[in-house]
Amino acid sequence: MPADKVEEYADGLCYTDLMAGYYIGASDEVLQAIADYSAWFFVWDDRHDRDIVHHRPAAWRRLRFRLHAALDSPQDHLHHEDPLVAGFADSMVRLYSFLPRTWNTRFARHFHAVIEAYDQEFRNRTEGYVPTVEDYLELRRLTFAHWIWTDLLELSAGLELPDHVRKHPAYRRAALLSQEFAAWYNDLCSFPKEIAGDEVHNLGISLITHKGLTLEETVAEVRRRVEGCISDFRVAERDALEFADSLADGTVWGKELSAAVRACVRNMRNWYSSVYWFHHESGRYRVDSWDDRSTPPYVNNEAAGEK
Structure with missing residues (x-):
C-alpha cells in the first residue's frame, strides 16, 4: 500500500486485532510476531490475487520460489529487493526464535x-477451473493455512507439543473444527x-457449480456447515480438555x-x-462501500512484483 492508503485503511483492516483475540496468554513479543506475520499473510494474499487478475504468471512464479527459499x-x-520477501524473512526469523528447531x-x-x-x-483461477466441493475443501485447509495457525498456538502456550499429543484424535479434531469454521465463514463473508x-x-461457488444449488440455497448450505462446526466443536472441545487432564500424571512434565x-x-x-468479530469489523469485507465490489480500495495494482 502507498503511505496514504496505509494511513486511511491499515487500522480499519483489523489484521492484528484478529490475532490478539486468538492467541490469548501469549507474551507481548510472541503476540507481536504473530500479529505482524498475520498482516504479512493478508498482503501476500492480495499480491497473489493481483497477479492472477492481471495475468502475471512470471511474477507469481518468482515470488513462489523466493518464499520457499526464504522459509x-x-x-x-x-534485505531482499522485494519487500514482501524481506518481510516474510523477518517474520520467520522472529517466529523461529521461540521454540526448538x-x-x-x-x-x-x-x-x-x-x-x-x-x-x-493460481492455476485453477487462471484456467477458470472450479474444484469439486470435496477437492475444494481439501485445498482450502492449505490455502487457509489450518495447521500454521494451529502450530502457532504452541508459541502462545510457550511449549512445543509432542507428536503424540498434537496427533491425538481429540486434540486434532478440535483444532480442525476451529479452522474449518474460520475458513468457511470467511468464504461466506467473501462470497459477494x-x-x-x-x-x-x-465453497459457495463450488456448491453452485457442482451441486446445482441456487444462490439462496448455497448461502443456506454454507451457513449450515458453519453452524455445524460450532456445535461439533463443543463436543470436540470437551473431549480435548479431558485429554489434557489425562496428561497430568503427577510429574512436573505432565x-x-x-x-x-x-x-x-x-x-x-x-x-x-x-474470526466472527473480524469479518464484521474489518474493512476487508465491506464490499457494498467499494466502487468495484471485486477489488478492495486499498489494493495498489502497481506494486505487484513485476520489477
Missing part, C-alpha cells in the same frame, strides 16, 4: 505446503466479492504439558469469536 533460510533474505522444521514443512496450495489456486470478481475458489494443551484448546474456542 528455509530467512537470515539470507532479510523441531518446531521450526514442522512449521516450515507446513508452510511449504501452503505455498504450493496457493500455486494450485468473489462472485463479483468471477472467481472460482469459494503438569506443564496438561496446562499447555488446555491453553491451546481454550484458544481454539477463541478463534470462533475472534
Whole structure:
C-alpha cells in the first residue's frame, strides 16, 4: 500500500486485532510476531490475487520460489529487493526464535505446503477451473493455512507439543473444527466479492457449480456447515480438555504439558469469536462501500512484483 492508503485503511483492516483475540496468554513479543506475520499473510494474499487478475504468471512464479527459499533460510533474505520477501524473512526469523528447531522444521514443512496450495489456486483461477466441493475443501485447509495457525498456538502456550499429543484424535479434531469454521465463514463473508470478481475458489461457488444449488440455497448450505462446526466443536472441545487432564500424571512434565494443551484448546474456542468479530469489523469485507465490489480500495495494482 502507498503511505496514504496505509494511513486511511491499515487500522480499519483489523489484521492484528484478529490475532490478539486468538492467541490469548501469549507474551507481548510472541503476540507481536504473530500479529505482524498475520498482516504479512493478508498482503501476500492480495499480491497473489493481483497477479492472477492481471495475468502475471512470471511474477507469481518468482515470488513462489523466493518464499520457499526464504522459509528455509530467512537470515539470507532479510534485505531482499522485494519487500514482501524481506518481510516474510523477518517474520520467520522472529517466529523461529521461540521454540526448538523441531518446531521450526514442522512449521516450515507446513508452510511449504501452503505455498504450493496457493500455486494450485493460481492455476485453477487462471484456467477458470472450479474444484469439486470435496477437492475444494481439501485445498482450502492449505490455502487457509489450518495447521500454521494451529502450530502457532504452541508459541502462545510457550511449549512445543509432542507428536503424540498434537496427533491425538481429540486434540486434532478440535483444532480442525476451529479452522474449518474460520475458513468457511470467511468464504461466506467473501462470497459477494468473489462472485463479483468471477472467481472460482469459494465453497459457495463450488456448491453452485457442482451441486446445482441456487444462490439462496448455497448461502443456506454454507451457513449450515458453519453452524455445524460450532456445535461439533463443543463436543470436540470437551473431549480435548479431558485429554489434557489425562496428561497430568503427577510429574512436573505432565503438569506443564496438561496446562499447555488446555491453553491451546481454550484458544481454539477463541478463534470462533475472534474470526466472527473480524469479518464484521474489518474493512476487508465491506464490499457494498467499494466502487468495484471485486477489488478492495486499498489494493495498489502497481506494486505487484513485476520489477
